Amino acid sequence: MSAEKLLQETLALRGSSLNEAPLSLSDVQSRARSIRRRRTACAGVGALAVVAAVAAVAVPVTLSGTSTKSVAPATTGPSPTAKATLNMQEEATIPYVESGTLHMPDGFSYTSKGSPITGVVLVGGHPVVTTTKDGQNTVATTIGDLSSPATAPAVASADGKVAAWVDPDNDAVMMSTASATAPLRFGTVKSGTTDDRAQVVAVTGEDCPRVCTVFVNVTGTASGGDTVSLVGTLASVAGSDSPPRWTPLVPGDAHLESVDDVTGTVAAGTLSVDEFPASDADPLCVADGIVRWSGVVDLQAGSELWRTCSARNLDVSPSGAYAVGTPVESDGLGPRRLLLFDGQGSDLGGLGDDGSTIMDSAWEDDTHLLLAMLYDDGVTWKLMRYDVVSQEMVPLRVLTGKPEDYKTLVLP
Template sequence: MNQNPSDPTNPDAPWEEAMSRDFDARVRDLHEAPIDFTSVKGKAHKIRRNRRAAVAGGILGVAAIFTPIAVLTNGGGTSGKEPGFAPEVSETDPAPDAGPDYLVDRVWHQADGDTVELDQAYDSAVLWDGQLVATRFGGEVYSTADVIDADGDVVRSFSTTGSVVVNDAGTTIAWVDSDGAVMTAWDDEERSLGEVDLAAPGEASAWTAAAVTGGPDCNEEADGCIVYVNSNLGEESRSYSSQGVSDIVASGVTKVHDADSMGAVTVINDVTEFLDTCGGIYEVPNAEYRWETCDYQVHGSSPDGRYVVGLPSQFDGLGPREITILDAETGDPTAGRYAPEGRDAFIRAEVAWTDEGTLAFAAYDGARWHLMEMEPDGSITELATADGSDVDSPFVLIGH
């Protein structure tokens, strides 16, 4: 392996700022980590000092009082970074168009190997018609999304309750703005498909966008769009269409992870008495489940719709200990499975599919972070490594 050490971070950035960014990302995303009966289980979410807290490694019932409380289940230590620490990133030389797009602090690493310097670090990002739409924490509750061109210049900014989502074609984005409007945008146009009530206790963000399908044009008479939103207060997930229809996704569904252009939605719909998170693929046009499982948490689907991500149905600490690619038609595991070695090893739950149909994810081995790429046949490639503590992953995967 040829290694090309680089130093993509700002050495003047305080250690606390970098850690706070990651704390905020873990509380708010993937896509958003709500304080509800199903979604807080199995994740150790970190907290900014003045942010809402989330529960890790257990269940907080829907009927519970939603008072912010911070819990860290594994007592996770840090790597002892000093102020001014900048992770040293070593990268392989993947084939053009074979790797994922990702951020390392203030650098946008593109799939073709090019890099673009950014003015600041971000918590999450998607690609939209060749532009980067990156979200950063912007206040006590809401975030700011920046639309960034190919030169790294911010061409537009707007407020959002959480991460921005993008459709399969990369032509349409959606978000919930700070006034509660469920927004869509394409080309030089935008449209609200409805409104949600953002009233919430403490500093919680009541609703966040989970997925958008259809487009590119979300006008009623044109292509049509559906935006799926998740409640952070235990309510059932909802969908908003450009035809003016708003309803729950399905009875009992409290979290949508992803949706494809055919209306297949990966969801969470139950938690067993043994604290296993259950869900599956719900087919919206047929109003029925393709399959359900309590063996895995079912997350994002591949670009061709053939596969979905399977994480353990329950996990403690900072993240799952393994990740599996599932057959989207049957729910059966493929040969694609990865479990990092080491007592303190885990995988960040925030993963992303590449345009080539490989799964990208970041894994921590107890000492360093590794950016990995896995194919459904089980082939695994390490794309980059970086220093960082267990609560401070340097990699932000960019959704397509």
């Protein structure tokens, strides 16, 4: 069964379908929240959806009429430190950007002219990059002549055939192959809000753009003047001449504010409820009277499997066996450590290196995580590989960046 078909059948369980009228903004109204988009594109995940937020474990969320089981919040353990004696010559197995130059596992390198690279995805085996200058993003192909404005870095489709992004001038989702000279207009975001800030977070499908679903986060202003955050999809259907229709994504009774990552049937995002008494919730889960949580949801069964109050922005490994998240108390440039969970939500402790901030992370495979770490002197960076089984941290690169250059290392 395709991911699109599974998504449609799951949403139909609670009475919504692609043919149903969009929900009113009063159903999705919520305060805006800055969401860090997870750019890792994993593959082969089982029928789970990881839904990341900051949440009260005492709050049951009903999905398709099934109540979840309350689970105690996770605790954290000690952080393993880096081992400086390990092999410094090992290479990363996924692309990364170092001091403005893109490095590929096969030895290919690419340097953008004039603007730093702030994002990279693989399309047809070739990198498509996003550069940023003066707050403006541009998507560019490295083997073609395409250059297109974007609200955020481009995202690769699950089948690896296209990159997708939102054009800031018309709220249109654009797509491109690695060698295209001009983008394809896929569909238009119609959220019902004004002053939208929309960005593509994932593209699933078996033959994109002919058959695929695009997941889009939107933050905008409702008719009453309040700021709202919501998620919707644009889906194309084989053999249909109709343009993709904007459909609000509503997995259960809680409000889905944003999605950080979708792989097959796995989605990492933010859920909230505002009618639950905040006084009964864990203080870590409450902000301005709204309760948010991180948890794992099985879309096929329509039930939530586990949740935690200690982490947000969950990012799962390719098979769903592990997940990492940012501690809720993190602020400033980034977290000092990440929290690691297994596929059942058990806390496996924290990971990090003393005297450093984790600026970016990405899964290499199911048991290895790459970390871009900035040390407290403000210029020393390390590209580290963490093994979730041995709990060892291996430095792959050590370099000196420029002061206040927080994109010295960029991971996909």
